[in-house]
Amino acid sequence: MALSQSIEDYLKSIYEIESKHENVTTSSLSEKLNVAPASVTSMIKKLSEKKLVTHKKYQGVKLTNSGLKVALEIIRHHRLVELYLKEALGVPWDQVHEEAEKWEHVLSEDLEDRIDEYLGHPTSDPHGSPIPDRNGNMIERDSRNLIEVSPGAKVIIAEVSDHNPELLRYFGKMGLYPETEVKIISIEPFQGPITLVVKGEEYSIGREAAKYISVVEADA
């Protein structure tokens, strides 16, 4: 019954693509997991046989209920570990992802519970991503991308992509952390920069970076 690390990684990636409301194709998985398309095809076959995904040839895959359950379990591990490493051991937020990427696969249920307890049953990780509870439930906020905000608006950072440490350090220098309020000053046309104010300081950042920040409405 225990699943391989590889299978866990595939299921997690499928979940992550699904949650961006995109079709989970062979090529999207190939790119995300850095494996050849042919390797994805053969893994999809295996996942399908194990009833973790449904698949029709040349169409994408979809998680079944049991596949979803596994994916959420791994994501819970990942996000709990990220937060734990930051809180308990002071690991900088740009490094927690890489460490969690390995630890998530070897975390026992017992230790998961202890970490959850230690952290006081947290609901989001250092990048603002929601942490599923043991039943897979989590608080999903209705966020949108930073580049979709109207100039003049005040918003709160909901989530920041955790994959690029350099980008995270860049965000960190400006104080662009989850739950931080930012005011959008301007969004220049022709892929121009976004100018915003964070804690009284004004910054201009490029579209490429801004894409990795999602925001929610500021509280009244």
Place this chain on the structure above:
Amino acid sequence: MALSQSIEDYLKSIYEIESKHENVTTSSLSEKLNVAPASVTSMIKKLSEKKLVTHKKYQGVKLTNSGLKVALEIIRHHRLVELYLKEALGVPWDQVHEEAEKWEHVLSEDLEDRIDEYLGHPTSDPHGSPIPDRNGNMIERDSRNLIEVSPGAKVIIAEVSDHNPELLRYFGKMGLYPETEVKIISIEPFQGPITLVVKGEEYSIGREAAKYISVVEADA
């Protein structure tokens, strides 16, 4: 350059058998790692090619300097993690081994350092085993087995085998932890029980259990 988990496990086991001053044979590894003797032979070939061990056919294997370095690194991970789990997350001492067995292979150098720092550069784990420092040096005490002690003597528990959770819980109930002073009352012949006093309480334990406890002289 990165070694597989399997290779790390073999090197660790080889080290552990060597440190009992026993010849590291195909069958001893087979038994310790729970794999078929033939599997050990083929892995020995690989370790030998990688210059991690020396091997002459039908004789045992010995760690080379580089093999030893790897083994001590993994053992450092294992023992630091055991202690960390107990201290930071309250994992009971009979469970830390199993958890460490998995985590030891995915621990980064950075996290190793942070854990070491958190624990104040500890020199022994919850079972009394010495923790090697980053250079592989550790404090090896001149211990002997509990069953070799003369009746009447007062000794201090140095180390307790970490492999059997049930045994550890049994020891725990009697307070048989490392650094605890015990007085040996009697050792009955014909594989008879050992009677000893721990913190004022008298217990009799069998030889089979006593074998897993090693002791040093009590301080003057």
Place this chain on the structure above:
DNA sequence: ATATATTTTTAGCCGTGTCTAAATATTTTA
């Protein structure tokens, strides 16, 4: 609507780490 480009799958290979069965070497015992 057909040709071209792209995506996906199939076919076949490889390294890792395991296994069983059989052969060979070593050790023990009679």
Place this chain on the structure above:
DNA sequence: TAAAATATTTAGACACGGCTAAAAATATAT
């Protein structure tokens, strides 16, 4: 010391999760 028992190695197989190259299906463009 020769026979029997035990330990080790060899030979050959298998599951896993990758790969490349080529075939097939789908999507795009002319």
